[in-house]
Amino acid sequence: MTLLERQFNGTTNAREVLLEELIDLGRDIIDSRDLDLLRENANLNGESFSGKMSKFGSEYSKWYARNFTMPPQLVQAIDDNVVYVHDLDQYAIGTTNCIFIPFDKLLREGFNTGNGSVRPPNSIMTAMSLVAIIFQSQQNAQYGGVSANKLDYDLAPYVTKSFAKLFRKGLDYFDEGQANESLGEITMSRTDLAELYPKAFRFALKETEIETLQAAESMVHNLNTMSSRSGGQIPFTSINYGTCTSPEGQLVISSLLTATMNGLGSGETPVFPIQIFKCKQGVNQQQGDPNYELFLKAAECSARRLYPNFANLDAPLNLQYYDPSDPDTEFATMGCRTRVLGDRFGRNHCSGKGNLSFNTLNLVRLGLAHGTVTGRRSVADEVGFYEDLNHYMDIALEGLLHRFNIQAAQKAKASDFMMREGVWEGGENLAPEDSVGELLKHGSLSLGFIGMAECMKAMYGKHHGEDMEVHAKAVAIVRHMREYCDLKSEELNLNITLFATPAEGLSGKFTKIDRKVLGSIPGVTDREYYTNSFHIPVYFDLGAAQKISLEAPFHEYCNAGAISYVELNGNARNNPSAFIKIIKYALEQQVSYFSINHPIDRCSNCGYEGVIGTNCPSCNAHENDVHIRRLRRVTGYLTGDYQTRFNAAKQAEVRDRVKHL
Template sequence: MTLLEKRQADGQSTNEILLEEVIGLGRDIIDSLDMDLLRENANLNGESFSGKMSKFGSEYSKWYARSFTMPPQLVKAIKDNVVYVHDLDQYAIGTTNCIFIPFDKLLRQGFNTGNGSVRPPNSIMTAMALTAIIFQSQQNSQYGGVSGSKLDHDLAPYVAKSFAKLFRKGLDYFEEGQAGEDLGEITMSRTDLKERYPRAFRYATKETESETLQAAESLIHNLNTMSSRAGGQIPFTSINYGTCTSPEGQLVIDCLLTATMKGLGSGETPVFPIQIFKCKKGVNQQPGDPNYELFLKAAECSARRLYPNFANLDAPLNLVYYNPADPDTEFATMGCRTRVLGDRFGRNHCSGKGNLSFNTLNLVRLGIQNGTITGLRQAADEEGFYDDLDHYMEIALNGLLHRFRIQGAQKAKASDFMMREGVWEGGETLGPEEQVRELLKHGSLSLGFIGMAECMKAMYGKHHAEDTEVYGKALALVRHMREFCDRKSEELDLNITLFATPAEGLSGKFTKIDSKEFGAIEGVTDREYYTNSFHVPVYYQTGAANKIKLEAPFHDYCNAGAISYVELDGNARSNPAAFVKIIRYALEQNISYFSINHPVDRCSDCGYEGVIGTNCPSCGAHEQEVHIRRLRRVTGYLTGDYQTRFNAAKQAEVRDRVKHL
């Protein structure tokens, strides 16, 4: 019996349910009465006309899925406030979440957006322009993030094309070459050409550097201005780079960092793409490594602009499928933390697949019901907790499987660009009417979790950063969830993975319901939010090294993705050595994916950037007189001013953050 049927059996008609649930919700949207609802997606202006129209469709789609589509047990688990279904509005129509785009293939072969075909590019300027178009086209085929796992490797050939073209032009300019002379493949690493034709080589190098920087600036500007969805939402993009050691690849990395540091038109920090610098021993970690200077520049850029984040290719989890000869086997992320490198069906690389969907478990609720904090029992009921956890993990997983059946039954034409152009590997082999299930099985279905700290507090009176015994119990809990996922992967022959959930819209939802039912329990429900995944609470006083050391072991269990942060006080730009030292320590501790948070404020009056209190230190303008844009990393990515785009729970979390130095 569906939820709708049950409510009808209780005497409510369909029309009464519509009046009760949908019309009231409509008023909240039209009159902007529920700002948290309109700010669920911080990358979208929910108060705009198109944003409200999008929200109408989204909320009705959620209602339809709960009433007519989803398994009743899953609907009840949502009502019990234990399970959360992410992107519920996409459930009934079978959309998938996120993907790593094979840019090398699309740029090499050309592609068709559906409105016209595009030839392969012959320069880096055109290649980066087409990269933005590919990002935008793919964004419309799914609801989550779109990522390039190795953009430096993918774009290097087009730097070479530009260089070769400019070198030949230089030969003509300086009359250094002979007409029709066969020079073979012309690249920036050809020292013989540099010695033989120095002026043409110098000219081509300088012009290629200029063109690549312009192309990088164009890419970043495009990805911050191209709206792809209602509400002015720009594509949720991320790019990974850092390991290509050819002169062309190094130039791509260098120019992306330079363009990011220069900022947008008025010098603003770019919100997208999320940038991830891939750290690898022997490539960019020590003086003498070919890309070491680029690593230092990445740290400088992150200290100025909050990006790039840092992926640790040498962490044990990230070496399982690593093949030095194939950059597509290097660990990469889809922005905030998602990973899909492993595949039980053999596609153990990044490009051409992604995460299909994920559901999140409210660990705090289970901790309250089985713990000591409420005073109902003297000792935590660990057996009862794990029984409840297994029960709800089964329900959450069954929901993912049910959704996968809907996703797999879709025809290839439903995700036209993704399948027709082979963005999802093998999609080009399907006819428009063929179902996509056999291709989607290479993606992942993920169980996520939130509130480890509050769960431990509810169970044992202390969270995992306060007590070594409790820390061991927290680690055992995450291990238990990972073992459940591994076991189900074997039983179901699917990629079931464990996710350290990035809680944006979810952050305050669980808490609001639990605090209403259980009251304000100190250290558990007395704030507006639950702590992200396994993180040490943002309000807990500890040093950067200790926070890193505590969180690092959890990464190895979260094979669907995880990230750790530390918070810096003051202007991070003023102490680059300390910034690099923190990154190095995180890598040494085998944290898989890491970044450093610090305040980046901008005065709209004079353009000053740094740390701004109530008055701009440059022009003296007061925050009530001019807009101070306060940029913060809130859920793994940046979104304009956190005070105007994020929901109340996330704003509260930012206010509570303590500094780790």
């Protein structure tokens, strides 16, 4: 008996309905009839052969999970348009989401990709090449992002190896004596060697700088060209750096920034890796700090290339587990915003764990049910709102727990590289047939939310950027959700966290259904998208400082991750002092993770970069005659061209963005 026959007990009608659904879905994919479906992932060419093939498998897997795997009440909550299950296509097989990779361990000990073993590197050039390979290998063991949380620290030893090798070569070249055991460890900070062997030291320093820059350029190029994920997508990579103060670590940071500013082969802005500069008082925030010049360089790079984003290590939330002697306890993030620093089981550091899965709540639908904007009531029913919020959080959490049980039951061999090589901490101690549940408990399960602005508009007639009383109510809702997550963490003895959802494809999905059911409601459902998490709407006109100060209070409650942006015009790269002032203000306001958006257009005819209208200001080429690549940020990361990669909702959001001057 088939699955359909078992599910519907031989009811022909029901089987035919479901089969018809699958047939229609197939035509939507084959004929590219539903571009929003094919453009759910802005970093994938969904209209390519491989993209369509990937989408076929993805959509069937979602269909299977809904009909044969998920709890019925979760399916109903999805049908109610209140809960969204992210990466539903991975649900039934128990794949996990994202991870911070322990590059120090893998590079120090070597690793095996499954087809062959790799020795520890003896130079920075080889080490950076292996970083790309590790990223690619781990990406195949999961569905979300892969991140390096302290790449400057992880790569510094291999700069030392290159420098030592080149210093010994310099001694031979300049007849300053042969290297011997009495020299001890040769590092870039050895001023005594610089005095004793000045020519060899200068030679080694210069050659190491050249090699490290070449290595950084090679890594950036590899991470933008290695299509390894299904559908021809390159690995979803993030790198965090900025606090290593050794000369070797500083060279890694500087070289990554230079390579990013140089761009790809024809000067294009790299889309990956997402880069995050970690900001820390006493390290890189004031004149005289050892890495302050690198912070200035990071701001210059961000003004030119949109990366790096900026992580605030001094935000109270991020200081909770900070140990100055252990860089692994520094706050770091996946590029879109994921945060996994805390662990109730004691692994209060970043590397070797990640987020397992997350579900998102549509706050707008709850606001419409209990607010004033529909005319059903004159005063918002806040009691009813919170009752429904708790009800749907219970269902969303039940779905996370159900999915966690599937994930925990998987055998180590199912995520071969991740467990065998100890990418997930402790995985190397498991036999292939062992289940992974005891290790996965160190990861996080997250509840997310979207559309706070439209929810407030539905409840009170104003969003939280228009009225401070409404703003306080919005903060109270997020605080309540965080308290719920903390309470459930204690009850269930798991890491339950609150996520300010990075809504890419989801931003339009909720809206489309709500508008179909409830009609077009001004300020709520009349646009193609709901506003990202707790953000002030992109179309609301206000200054940069005001937007930052309004969004800052939400960050401390979102312990699974959050990001805030401001939007500048195309002159951002020409005003570095203003750029730096904005970043520092966001850090002072305790924003945990921050970035500045500004448009970057590129003319394929002459290579001009900046803001391009209908005609290129450099060569006057018309947009219909040449390709104008319009780079924009989606939810923390960049895309090749928002007009061909974004779905309709995100394109509409980009068009609506006002400048926060």
